[in-house]
Amino acid sequence: MATGYLGALPPPPGVEPNFDDPPSQLSANIALHTVCLTAATLAVAIRLYTRTIVTKNKLGIDDFLCLFSYALTITFSGLMITCYQWGIGRHMWDVPALWIPGALKYFTIAQYIFQGLSCAIKLTFLFFFHRVFWAQTKLAYFIYFGVVFVVCSNAGLLFATIFSCSPVARAWNPMLPGHCVSPKILPYLSGGLNLATDLYIFALPMRPLWQLNMQLERKMKLVAVFGLGSFACIAGLVRLAKTPVLYSSLDASWNISEIAIWAVIEVNIGIICASSTTFPAFVDRHCPKAIRGPLARLWSYATSRKTTPTGSAKTTSGQCAAGPAPAQTWAPHDFVELSDADGASARKTISKGSDRVYEEQHA
Template sequence: MSSTRDLSQVPAGTPPAGVTPNFEHPEGSQYQIYSLNIALCLTGTVILALRLYTRAMLQRTIALDDWFCIWAQICAWLFAILCMLNIRNGYGFHMWDLHLNKIKPFKQYDLAAEDIFVVGIWLVKTSILLFYLRLSHEKRFRQMTYAIMIFVAVYNILSLLIFTLGCSPVQAMWDVTLMPTAKCVDQLAFVYANAAFNLFSDIITLALPIRLCWSLQTTLKQRVLLMLVLMMGSFACVIAIVRIVTMMPFLDDMDLTWYKVTLAKWAMVEINVGIICACLPVLRPLLLQVFPQLLGSSKASSGAKGNRGGSDGSDPVSSTRKKVIRNWDYLTTLNTTAAPETTTDVEVQEMAKHEAMDSQSAIVRSTDYSVTCKRSSS
């Protein structure tokens, strides 16, 4: 108990020359913390709600990638709540305006927020990669998608372990009284490494579907539109780069409670932008209702190239299969409640039936004639 009373009278940091500590009314950044966290989480939640409306009401299905996106948004809110609750422990204030007894609860909240951020980013990336698995049944494409998924899982699990168990004894992660004798991993250096891994996986995830989208059997406008939607993920790459750059000035900075706001700000931007980028490709059926002329109807896109099956002697089933699998509608309206192969075969058979009926009705015409012979009686 005496130790607690002593810590409550000890300044947590030494102020720069010419700066006087202010323990009663310190300068803080509470308004920035509240406004940024709430605004970003609300934006991400609105886009996620539109995604769920599209999937549940228009496509009549909720897939695994949707659930991962929901859990990621929950992580974003938990991260924001922990940051806002941590204000009472000195988050957003200078170290020299705080007493040492504030640092232990501050670090505990901060550690929990870091772990939740790692889980949130993991869920966002997994949601995007699960969506990619519905884009194509090509073996190499799926192998690469699974490989990236495993890579993301491994480095995020390592991040969780190092962020949580980075000191020996473990209690030194949040108890400053144990720091002089503890052995710890360089936390800030590992934050850099984690951000670099995030950036690398962002770039690979962004580049993965480009060739697939460009080979779609549809109009050039729609191919470009879909690529632009998927390449919105490049904004998440930019955010990851910015987060790395903003950490550089704090390598030797001891003002932990102050600069953590800047790092958490870009972390909050990164996770919510990731959620928005994960939702955008799924929103196409909803956008078709609002902007049908811009995105084009499914009928126009399915007949954008090539002749109708069977009219030139080709196999209508094979030509229809090419249209279904290489069509933008297939990428965003596939019913994921069934196995992908089964769903595709059903669509192929239905379209082949309509193609065959149309071609037959266009070239076949039957006419009945009645001929009567009358013999003359001479």
């Protein structure tokens, strides 16, 4: 054991401080950040490639927000890994006391970045919904409300986080004279607001999707694509549920690491889900038929067993057909993109292969 160090916290009875090779979550967290960033990088690259090359759409506000979110998540991961190198992820008695200000400083800055990152991801979803459902006035009002609420709530949380201590530097150097608000307030407030806005954003497109004039099976497929955002909601819920771990003991450096794991998962899942609507068009362009065919059949089988209606089914032309409705599979060339001038007068549906409103063409 190295000598000359004083631990940040006295060890429990029977435990010797270990400053040389202590138990640490550093390696596991580096692996987690690497996997998450790799997946997010692929998702964003596919999104941009599909939008510009495959579907030949202009990049919109949602695409630039997604890029901004990606830049912030790289920054967030870099700061968190630096925190681990300063002792976060070790037990407090294995962290030299002199390291604590440095660890807390990087962690505090990472909190600031996380707040902005969470806001940017939510705005990516909201502006994407506006791009798709721009002709639906009522839904647009809910989207505008979501944008205002997300910006204001996250700005308020960021302001509260920055000025939770007076002076500000006392957040990472508790030896400075001054005071801080209770550390139990902001984590619960931030987690609760993030979860509430996640659920609000997740629910926004469900009603208009369900009202589309198409067969039930295809509706369910679209709901499934748009519903991938529920995974970010689940990660946010787990993070909120894990918040009491922060206060379960005085071993803050270890407890912080356990909570940060779910923060990393939450934001990267958000970026991946925000890009997922472009995946089908990418697969159609680049996946061999030997792979694409089984995937389409598997998707059709998984959805048609429970969603294909029986009896009389109404066709897209408004006529009734006897017998069970045939299973529908996605045909990427069945849709032609509307121009902005077509507006609300066109009969709309949504292609699973892109992220725009389309007009269905009939022979």
